[in-house]
Amino acid sequence: MNYVVGSLSVLATILVLAPLAAILFYLVYKGASSLNLAFFTRIPAPVGEEGGGMANSIVGSGIILVLASLMGIPVGIAAGVYLAEFGRGKVLANAIRFTADVLNGVPSIVMGIAGFSLVVMPQKHYSALAGGVALAFMMVPTITRTTEEMLATVPHAIREAALGLGVPKWRTIISVSLRTASPGIITGCMLAFARVAGETAPLLFTAFGNQFWNFNLNQPIAALPLQIYVYALSPYDEWHRLAWAASLVLIALIMVSVTLVRIFANRGVLKGGS
Amino acid sequence: MGVGILVEDLNAWYGSTHTLQDINLHIPANHATALIGPSGCGKSTFVRCLNRMHETNPIARATGVVKMGEMDIYKDASPVEIRRRVGMVFQRPNPFPTMSIYDNVVSGLKLNGFRNRRILDETCERSLRQAALWEEVKDDLKKKSGASLSGGQQQRMCIARALAVDPEVLLMDEPASALDPVSTSKIEDLIFQLKSQYTIVIVTHNMQQAARVAENTGFFLNGKMVEFDSTHKIFTNPRDKRTEDYITGRFG
Numbered sequence: 001m002n003y004v005v006g007s008l009s010v011l012a013t014i015l016v017l018a019p020l021a022a023i024l025f026y027l028v029y030k031g032a033s034s035l036n037l038a039f040f041t042r043i044p045a046p047v048g049e050e051g052g053g054m055a056n057s058i059v060g061s062g063i064i065l066v067l068a069s070l071m072g073i074p075v076g077i078a079a080g081v082y083l084a085e086f087g088r089g090k091v092l093a094n095a096i097r098f099t100a101d102v103l104n105g106v107p108s109i110v111m112g113i114a115g116f117s118l119v120v121m122p123q124k125h126y127s128a129l130a131g132g133v134a135l136a137f138m139m140v141p142t143i144t145r146t147t148e149e150m151l152a153t154v155p156h157a158i159r160e161a162a163l164g165l166g167v168p169k170w171r172t173i174i175s176v177s178l179r180t181a182s183p184g185i186i187t188g189c190m191l192a193f194a195r196v197a198g199e200t201a202p203l204l205f206t207a208f209g210n211q212f213w214n215f216n217l218n219q220p221i222a223a224l225p226l227q228i229y230v231y232a233l234s235p236y237d238e239w240h241r242l243a244w245a246a247s248l249v250l251i252a253l254i255m256v257s258v259t260l261v262r263i264f265a266n267r268g269v270l271k272g273g274s
Numbered sequence: 275m276g277v278g279i280l281v282e283d284l285n286a287w288y289g290s291t292h293t294l295q296d297i298n299l300h301i302p303a304n305h306a307t308a309l310i311g312p313s314g315c316g317k318s319t320f321v322r323c324l325n326r327m328h329e330t331n332p333i334a335r336a337t338g339v340v341k342m343g344e345m346d347i348y349k350d351a352s353p354v355e356i357r358r359r360v361g362m363v364f365q366r367p368n369p370f371p372t373m374s375i376y377d378n379v380v381s382g383l384k385l386n387g388f389r390n391r392r393i394l395d396e397t398c399e400r401s402l403r404q405a406a407l408w409e410e411v412k413d414d415l416k417k418k419s420g421a422s423l424s425g426g427q428q429q430r431m432c433i434a435r436a437l438a439v440d441p442e443v444l445l446m447d448e449p450a451s452a453l454d455p456v457s458t459s460k461i462e463d464l465i466f467q468l469k470s471q472y473t474i475v476i477v478t479h480n481m482q483q484a485a486r487v488a489e490n491t492g493f494f495l496n497g498k499m500v501e502f503d504s505t506h507k508i509f510t511n512p513r514d515k516r517t518e519d520y521i522t523g524r525f526g
Contacts, residue, residue, distance in 0.1 A: 088332075157368035161432070163330055165382035165439055166358030175385050179372050 024251070031248030034241040039249070044211050044227070050238065054246050056213045058253070060128070060222035064207055065197055067132025067217070072139030073189050077178075079140065080147025080185075085173050097148075100141040111137045112202035120206060128214070128221035131207025138202060139192040146188025150181035186265045190258045197254045200225040224250045276473030277343040277442045278303040279324065284338035286319050286328060293319045295497045297338070301490075306465055306474040308488035308505065310481060312520070315494040317477045321445045324475065325360035326353040342443065358382070360443040361436030361472075366452045367428035369420035375411050378420035378431055382439035397438050405434035406464055426457025433464065437472075444468065446476040450483065462487050481521055485509055493517045 038053045045052025079096060087093025115134030120126055154177050162172040178185070196202075203209075208220035209230065224246050231243035279301040286294035294316045301307045309317040322328040323336050326347065340347045347356045369378050377384065379398045388394070398415065402408040407430040411423070420431055429449060436444060446465070450458040465474055465487045478484050484491050485505055492502040493514075501508065501517045512518045519525055 155368070157364060157366060158370060160327065160330070160364065161368040161370065161435075162381070162385065164325065164327060164357055164362040164364070165385070165435065166354050166356075167382065167385040168354050171385050176370060180370070182372075 027244065027248045027251060030241075031244035031246075034245035035248070039242070039245055043213060044242075047236075052242075054222075054224065054227055054242065054249070056210065057222040057224045057227040057246065058249065060207070060210065060214070061197070061224045061250070061253075063128055063215070063217070063221060064131045064135060064203070064223055065193065067129065068135035068139060068196060069189075069193060071132060072136035072192065073143060075136070076140045076143025076189075076192070077147050077185065079144040080151065081173060081178070083144065083148040084151035085169075085177065096144075100144045103137075103141040104145070107201070108138060108199050109201040109204075111135075112204055112206055115202060115206040123218070125218070126206065126208035126220040128207055128217045128219065131203045131221065131223065132217075134202035134206045135196040135199060138196045138199065139189075142192040142195070143185075143188055146191070147181070147185050150184035150188065151177055153184070154180045183265065186261065190261055194254045194258055197257075198225055198250060200229045204229075224253075275442065275471065276304040276469075278473065279443065279475075280339075280341040281324075282339040282341075284320070284323060284336065284340060286316075286323055286336040287334065288319075288331070289333045293497050294323065294336070297499050299492060299499060299502055301473060301475060303473050304469060304471070305490060306469040306476060306488040308484035308491045309475065309477045309494060310479070310484050310491060310520070311494035312525070313479075316497040317492075317494045318447050320494065321362075321447055321475055321477055324443070324445055325357050325362055327357070327362065329353065358386075358439050359441055360445060361439065361441035363429070363433050363436055363444065363446045363449045365448045367425055367432050369423070369428050369431060371419065371421040373420055374416045375418055375420050375423070375431060376415040379434045379438050381435060401434040401438040402431075404437050404464075404468065405430045406460060407431060407434060424457075426453050426460060429453060429457065429461060430464070433461075437468075441472065443473045443475065446474065448477050448479060451479060458483075481509070493520060495520070 038051055039055075040053060040058065041055050042051070042053035043056045044054065079100070083093050083097060087096070111134050114137055115130050119130035119133050123130070158176060158180060159172055162176045163169070167176075203223050203226050207223050207226065209226040210220045210222040214221045228243045228246045228250070231239040231246070234240070281297055281299040281301070284294055284297040285292070297320060309320065311317050319328060324340060324347075328334050328336055336348075338348075342356075342359065345351060347360075370381060373381060376398055379401050380394045383394060383397060399408060399412075402411065407427060410427060411418075411431075420428065423431060429452075433449070450461045453461065462483060465476060468474060469487075476484075476488060488505050490502065491505040491508040493500045493508065493512075493516075495516055501512060501514045503513070508517060509521055512521065
């Protein structure tokens with residue numbers, strides 16, 4: 001019986017990992033050949049011309065994601081702190097928790113519409129900012145719930161230790177509870193980040209896309225997923241190849257940024273600590 | 275130096291449960307006072323009322339007067355100020371897992387915004403020496419996490435952490451109940467030395483421990499203090515029948 005359960009779980013693991021490995025392999029196979037210096041340094045060539053790159057999309061994605069993280073991570077963590085440290089058993093907290101769970105399941109295109117009606121409509125133009133807001137909407141519920149759950153795993157005895165030393169509650173939350181829960185909270189933020197980094201739908205009518213360089217947050221901006229979407233639907237082989245390359249770069253960038261944050265977050269962890 | 279504590283008509287509730295009823299007690303300065311009694315008798319609640327930790331639980335409340343020296347701790351100061359003057363050591367060692375030994379010991383100062391390195395260093399060494407832990411950890415102060423120490427060492431580190439903020443009173447809620455006999459005797463030695471400088475209130479399940487470390491002992495039962503007297507009197511010639519039954523092991 002042990003053997004059967006063991007084999008089944010190994011089989012399940014392989015079933016889960018096989019498509020992932022296949023996708024990664026296929027991306028490298030299709031995309032790597034189209035990667036060259038121009039891809040990272042030049043902007044898209046006009047229709048009919050050879051060459052060109054996606055430098056503006058890579059930078060654009062970076063700008064949108066930084067905007068989304070700057071808005072989504074603080075709000076998400078603060079809401080999680082409220083739920084875990086102040087809101088136990090309160091009606092408002094239950095309402096927030098329920099809303100966060102529902103928002104987690106809302107299709108991403110709906111988040112795009114929300115960004116459209118809240119930022120694009122009043123401003124009357126597409127913008128990087130609108131894209132960032134739409135992605136931040138998507139990040140907040142995940143981060144809120146992860147933060148709450150991670151704070152719940154911090155033993156009450158540790159909070160009492162701080163309170164018993166005459167440390168005010170706000171300081172206890174920041175320097176003890178959040179710090180003790182930080183590995184899990186960082187993982188939650190990274191998951192939310194990685195999820196929105198590849199989103200196309202929320203950006204379609206917020207960031208909109210741009211064939212040229214743009215560093216103005218109030219102007220439409222290019223983004224890798226948008227560019228992949230446009231190029232993959234196009235009738236040109238050259239653009240298809242570039243879409244493959246862009247997909248590979250997008251995945252690589254997500255992996256690199258997540259790994260960097262992990263390495264950075266693990267620095268200074270002490271021997272024997274938990 | 276320690277300061278005496280005067281408790282008058284102290285009552286405490288958890289929700290609708292009346293956990294402490296009309297406690298009147300004088301705890302003398304610079305002595306160790308033991309509180310004994312069966313589980314759930316209110317002795318832990320009582321010490322938590324002395325540094326207002328009781329009220330960190332939203333459903334808990336307390337009424338009455340607790341005076342530390344001339345100060346009424348429920349009227350004249352905020353809970354945060356009280357807890358700086360009344361240190362607490364908990365039943366289980368509760369080091370901050372993300373902090374080094376050094377940061378654990380001086381956390382009460384650092385988390386309150388104190389940054390002077392020289393004074394922090396001095397305080398760390400003084401507190402660890404007072405807690406008889408200095409020799410064992412002095413080489414790993416900033417290298418090792420406080421959570422990497424053994425249980426007994428962790429508890430002495432928690433005592434050092436409480437002493438580092440220079441309290442006048444030290445509350446100990448069954449500080450040795452989670453420890454092995456060797457660590458327990460180290461903690462008891464420590465209490466014996468510390469009481470010359472601090473007023474110590476120790477909750478214990480272990481009657482021998484009360485007899486070894488404390489000059490005075492109070493016996494709690496069902497939320498009431500049945501008897502308070504010198505430890506010698508309580509253990510040799512108690513006034514109340516219930517105290518006698520408890521210390522002779524007839525219940526509890």
